[in-house]
Amino acid sequence: MRTHPCGAITREQLDSTVTFCGWVHRRRDHGGVIFIDLRDHTGLVQVVFDPDRAETFAFAEEVRNEFVLRITGKVRLRPEGTVNPDMTTGEIEVLGYELEILNRAATPPFQLDDSNVSEENRLRYRYIDMRRPEMQERLRLRARVVRQLRHALEDDGFIEVETPMLTRATPEGARDYLVPSRNHPGEFYALPQSPQLFKQLLMMGGIDRYYQVARCFRDEDLRADRQPEFTQLDIEMSFIDEKTIMSTMENMMKVLFKDVLDVELGGGNDFPQMTYADAMNLYGSDKPDLRIPLVLTELSDLVEGVDFKVFAEPAKNPKGRVAGLRVPGGNKLSRKEIDGFTEFVGRYGAKGLAYIKCNDIAKGPEGLQSPIVKFFPAEVLAAIIERTGAQDGDLIFFGADKTSVVEAALGALRIEVAKKLDMVEDAWRPLWVVDFPMFEFDEREKRWHALHHPFTAPSAESIEEWQTQLDEDPGKVLSRAYDMVLNGSEVGGGSIRIHSSEMQQKALDVLGIDEQEATDKFGFLLEALKYGAPPHGGVAFGIDRLVMLMCGAESIRDVMAFPKTQSASCLLTNAPSPVSEQQMKDLHLRARARAVQPDA
Amino acid sequence: MRTHPCGAITREQLDSTVTFCGWVHRRRDHGGVIFIDLRDHTGLVQVVFDPDRAETFAFAEEVRNEFVLRITGKVRLRPEGTVNPDMTTGEIEVLGYELEILNRAATPPFQLDDSNVSEENRLRYRYIDMRRPEMQERLRLRARVVRQLRHALEDDGFIEVETPMLTRATPEGARDYLVPSRNHPGEFYALPQSPQLFKQLLMMGGIDRYYQVARCFRDEDLRADRQPEFTQLDIEMSFIDEKTIMSTMENMMKVLFKDVLDVELGGGNDFPQMTYADAMNLYGSDKPDLRIPLVLTELSDLVEGVDFKVFAEPAKNPKGRVAGLRVPGGNKLSRKEIDGFTEFVGRYGAKGLAYIKCNDIAKGPEGLQSPIVKFFPAEVLAAIIERTGAQDGDLIFFGADKTSVVEAALGALRIEVAKKLDMVEDAWRPLWVVDFPMFEFDEREKRWHALHHPFTAPSAESIEEWQTQLDEDPGKVLSRAYDMVLNGSEVGGGSIRIHSSEMQQKALDVLGIDEQEATDKFGFLLEALKYGAPPHGGVAFGIDRLVMLMCGAESIRDVMAFPKTQSASCLLTNAPSPVSEQQMKDLHLRARARAVQPDA
Numbered sequence A, B: 001m002r003t004h005p006c007g008a009i010t011r012e013q014l015d016s017t018v019t020f021c022g023w024v025h026r027r028r029d030h031g032g033v034i035f036i037d038l039r040d041h042t043g044l045v046q047v048v049f050d051p052d053r054a055e056t057f058a059f060a061e062e063v064r065n066e067f068v069l070r071i072t073g074k075v076r077l078r079p080e081g082t083v084n085p086d087m088t089t090g091e092i093e094v095l096g097y098e099l100e101i102l103n104r105a106a107t108p109p110f111q112l113d114d115s116n117v118s119e120e121n122r123l124r125y126r127y128i129d130m131r132r133p134e135m136q137e138r139l140r141l142r143a144r145v146v147r148q149l150r151h152a153l154e155d156d157g158f159i160e161v162e163t164p165m166l167t168r169a170t171p172e173g174a175r176d177y178l179v180p181s182r183n184h185p186g187e188f189y190a191l192p193q194s195p196q197l198f199k200q201l202l203m204m205g206g207i208d209r210y211y212q213v214a215r216c217f218r219d220e221d222l223r224a225d226r227q228p229e230f231t232q233l234d235i236e237m238s239f240i241d242e243k244t245i246m247s248t249m250e251n252m253m254k255v256l257f258k259d260v261l262d263v264e265l266g267g268g269n270d271f272p273q274m275t276y277a278d279a280m281n282l283y284g285s286d287k288p289d290l291r292i293p294l295v296l297t298e299l300s301d302l303v304e305g306v307d308f309k310v311f312a313e314p315a316k317n318p319k320g321r322v323a324g325l326r327v328p329g330g331n332k333l334s335r336k337e338i339d340g341f342t343e344f345v346g347r348y349g350a351k352g353l354a355y356i357k358c359n360d361i362a363k364g365p366e367g368l369q370s371p372i373v374k375f376f377p378a379e380v381l382a383a384i385i386e387r388t389g390a391q392d393g394d395l396i397f398f399g400a401d402k403t404s405v406v407e408a409a410l411g412a413l414r415i416e417v418a419k420k421l422d423m424v425e426d427a428w429r430p431l432w433v434v435d436f437p438m439f440e441f442d443e444r445e446k447r448w449h450a451l452h453h454p455f456t457a458p459s460a461e462s463i464e465e466w467q468t469q470l471d472e473d474p475g476k477v478l479s480r481a482y483d484m485v486l487n488g489s490e491v492g493g494g495s496i497r498i499h500s501s502e503m504q505q506k507a508l509d510v511l512g513i514d515e516q517e518a519t520d521k522f523g524f525l526l527e528a529l530k531y532g533a534p535p536h537g538g539v540a541f542g543i544d545r546l547v548m549l550m551c552g553a554e555s556i557r558d559v560m561a562f563p564k565t566q567s568a569s570c571l572l573t574n575a576p577s578p579v580s581e582q583q584m585k586d587l588h589l590r591a592r593a594r595a596v597q598p599d600a
Helices: A054-062 A119-124 A133-155 A196-204 A242-261 A276-283 A309-316 A335-346 A361-367 A378-388 A403-420 A463-472 A501-510 A515-528 A543-551 A581-586 B054-062 B119-124 B133-155 B196-204 B242-261 B276-283 B309-316 B335-346 B361-367 B378-388 B403-420 B463-472 B501-510 B515-528 B543-551 B581-586
Strands: A017-030 A033-040 A043-049 A068-077 A092-103 A178-180 A187-190 A209-217 A229-238 A273-275 A296-298 A320-327 A354-358 A395-402 A430-434 A439-442 A447-450 A481-486 A489-496 A536-542 A589-591 B017-030 B033-040 B043-049 B068-077 B092-103 B178-180 B187-190 B209-217 B229-238 B273-275 B296-298 B320-327 B354-358 B395-402 B430-434 B439-442 B447-450 B481-486 B489-496 B536-542 B589-591
Touching: A017 A043, A017 A092, A033 A054, A033 A068, A043 A054, A054 A092, A133 A209, A133 A229, A133 A242, A133 A543, A133 B133, A178 B178, A196 A209, A196 A229, A196 A515, A196 A536, A229 A242, A229 A543, A242 A430, A242 A481, A242 A489, A242 A536, A242 A543, A273 A276, A276 A296, A276 A403, A276 A430, A296 A378, A296 A403, A309 A320, A309 A395, A320 A378, A320 A403, A335 A403, A354 A378, A361 A378, A378 A395, A395 A403, A463 A501, A481 A536, A489 A543, A501 A515, A536 A543, A581 A589, B017 B043, B017 B092, B033 B054, B033 B068, B043 B054, B054 B092, B133 B209, B133 B229, B133 B242, B133 B543, B196 B209, B196 B229, B196 B515, B196 B536, B229 B242, B229 B543, B242 B430, B242 B481, B242 B489, B242 B536, B242 B543, B273 B276, B276 B296, B276 B403, B276 B430, B296 B378, B296 B403, B309 B320, B309 B395, B320 B378, B320 B403, B335 B403, B354 B378, B361 B378, B378 B395, B395 B403, B463 B501, B481 B536, B489 B543, B501 B515, B536 B543, B581 B589
Parallel strands: A043 A092, A273 A430, B043 B092, B273 B430
Antiparallel strands: A017 A033, A017 A068, A033 A043, A068 A092, A178 A187, A209 A229, A229 A536, A296 A320, A320 A395, A354 A395, A430 A481, A439 A447, A481 A489, A489 A536, A589 B589, B017 B033, B017 B068, B033 B043, B068 B092, B178 B187, B209 B229, B229 B536, B296 B320, B320 B395, B354 B395, B430 B481, B439 B447, B481 B489, B489 B536
16 A cells, blocks of 8 residues: 655655655645645655646645545655755655545644644544654654563563453552452452562462563542553562562663663663662652752751750651751742742641751851841851851751651752752663661551552561561561662662561561451462462562653653543543443442532 | 572583572482472472481471472482483482572472362462463463564564553443443443454554554353453554455464464465355354365255255255265264264254265165165265265265354364364464455344444445445445454454444444444544544454464463453452442442342
8 A cells, every 4th residue: 555654755765656645744735736744653755746637636635634645656856945854754755646535534623733732632532642743752662662671571581471450459558440240249350450469479380580561550539640540560580689680670771771762771880779768868758869969968966956946846856857958059049939939848748948048158147148047056057057068159948847747848849949940960860769668657547557568578587587676666677678760750669578478477467457357358378378489579660650751751641542531531432431220230230329429 | 599490400510509499399208318309480400418418408308399499509410320301401410508498388289290180279279280380381382472473563563552441331242341430420431342442543543553462351151261351462554455464464473383383384375365155165164174174065956956855945945055064984983973973063053963974886875874865866866975075985964954053063063073083184274264244134133233343344445335235235245354263263353444434334324323322332433533544454363362272272261370260250369359338339339139149
């Protein structure tokens, strides 16, 4: 049907006859001839129709944007002055001999080059949106990323194994999507939140090195950039420790970035490793963006003795913290900008945003401009200046509150200020975050939660050592989890797993999961662990987010072919949709009276 | 943790120290030393422990089958006479220096080399079953098949695009698995029966060449070898005709078979093509197994005049058929065997199974042994013998009934007899079946159904030509569908699709889908077709069945890591399972009173 895709017609085909197919991107009449830019997935080619060929010319007059054409013509050089160096086909044009209208098109709901189309319209007419070169590139980049990841893993001895989609509720904390069973009245399958337990079972089955590009599901209230279904590169290895898996994954990512973006990820070195404690202390985040040079400075010990209660109290409280964020050159921030940041940190629970502008440090307190300077003795101010390393022209922001609030607020402020002041390095800055706490205390439920998941191994080498740690403070027990962070996004995370049934039982105990519940939910895992489970561990990468980062898209919706809206609807197909009474009967279900209105 | 996998320790490591991990496959005490065969995914290696190293020996005494060990030792040649040429490691053994018990194992519920384990036990303890070399090989072969298919397609310019799992009911005829929505009370997603409409939308979006290894779902009553979820290699191309897609797919399969099985599929030639009509006439099946030399012979015209009503009536009926199946050498079949075949064809609706044994054809009717010979004039018998090509020693089976019954019964009998008489060639015999009828009449519902699906293009080139055909006889209208058949299994099927909205509307009309229903169900497709849909077509291959064929497994369950039973349960995780009242509330659902008992 075609000899060439549109974008491949170049000087090389000069004077030869080519046939190509595509969509009418633009049609213009100019000087008695008709110009058509025909578009396919490879690009555009310009075709000229002149009235000499009457029948063909008549067809050409008839076409409108987005008509689907098959054109045969002869390649010739464009007239001087009309060459377009930005196009692969920019040196040539095709003199059209034959034109076949393969399909007509109604006037599209939006122009492809209109950059102000609402996302609603883009999703409703995704098949038109997708014709835009930008969307084509993203979907193609995604395919290349996944392809490259597969190759790297396969070359490394991993095999892909498919795990079930219709499965049992997984214990990942989020809400499951459920699937009613027709054969088993009152019972439901769950769609997997991840293949976690299955991949561990595969290790027990001797698969040794597993991977899967796995669809995962979470029925959560969708925040800004979540989707009910997402894709995970899921990986598990047997007979390994952290070192092996981390270096394997690092290599995989290095090859990926080299191949797809021609970037030397890590600059030829191993990715740096940072403990969770350091990440929180210095960056206020467990996924620090290392492109930003700002860091938090611990100040609690300097201010615990001052009269200013707003600082002294959190400084003295073991669960509180006072920290500074030095902003080089931040002196130039206006009152209005600082007010904006104050409002910004308020979203993270901060009750205010103290600051000091360093006008002339040598002058002592006189040289500092701030509503709070008056509360501090000069030597405290000097110590703060010294420890933060502030220079004339800098500004120091302060956080003083519960540790979690200070870290969330200053951690977010760090990024916000850096963007504002254009301090984000144009680079790829990967790292590993390690030594995570195993549990975190849920203040509302008054119980311990697993920070990763209940199958993560503790750093303790024996159950006895672990018990001693637990007796001291469960909050200080470390796990063998690791996250790969890139430019402030967690792109992957995993852990060495528990492979002993006693240890697994104990982890469930600590989480307040009693034996009955443990048996109900994870009985098969606890049983499997008894029959010879190898030491194993793994990791999962969020493909959507990774691709989004790699192609600089703003939303994961832009790297998915058919994403859903925030209310989890598909605007194109109108899913979800009502079903018949008979279908409900088949599934042994009845609708409840509508207590709530649908939100869309 | 290890220097080598078990199966890689060979002569090459002679005299060097190696460390390896795995499961205890066998332990035996012999002549004061302990032999352990350690197993991992690559194979077995024999390790010898002698009492000189007391501590290690004590550990070795302690181990039982399926314990997980890490062993360090020195590679040495096996004593003469104990070399095992069937194992890659059969020339060597390892003298064990150190033994670490990585994990203990309870006595497994079955021995790995026990070939009589019930499938129930195999599925319940899949992680143990999977350690068996046979299951390892199957899962690894599957991974290799999928890998090779991906490579072939990617090298050919196809890109993988992921389509949604939470989607709208697809119109494939089978029952959908439904997923209740929390955000939209009373509404449901459907899990895809195939990505059919999405892949067509991708073509309209300009993706040009799409593929996906896609999970598909059908909530059907599970027959012998079906699974509620299965994997499909889904493919679609734009601007192509049958020729292009068929040759592309043929090449893909040839490369696959060459790479994975070292088989020249098609023997260097294009796959043969057979019309649906020929396939039914000659093989009684739309997926003929060409490894079997038997064919059906049309006899209706020869017997329509005889007095024997059992033959004459179906012969005269336009919807009836009389056919013969010559079985070379079939004379030797016993009465009992023939009775068995009679019962067999009964399952396909045949009311009996007439036959003639050709003892001595030259003698005329005298030389033929059969209860029915007496009903036929000698010249009819001679014509039957001649047309079937029967020789002395052969047997001819007859089918005389409705065409559909004759074809189903003789088609199945053909295979059954060939297996019994060992007439199935040991070969790979692919072919394309083409020229399918577009519609088939459903006698129960008294309406036309799409033989493939409602998006398949008719062979007619214009809507007018098509209308003329439809007016004559919808049953005779051909579609542009094609199936790839291999050794009697349909491994892939597809079609050129309708790309005009008028034609699509008309196809839905013929199927009795009124405008309202069409808009409700496929409104988005009909709309999309208006905005410039390219000519396109595609195909889908059933990965599970293909892999099953390639590795000679008996069931698709044997090529899936975690398959479900016939009642769609997972014996390992116990899915599906009851959910909490709160979960039901969240989904706006209530259980119906149990009208039926669960079937498991």
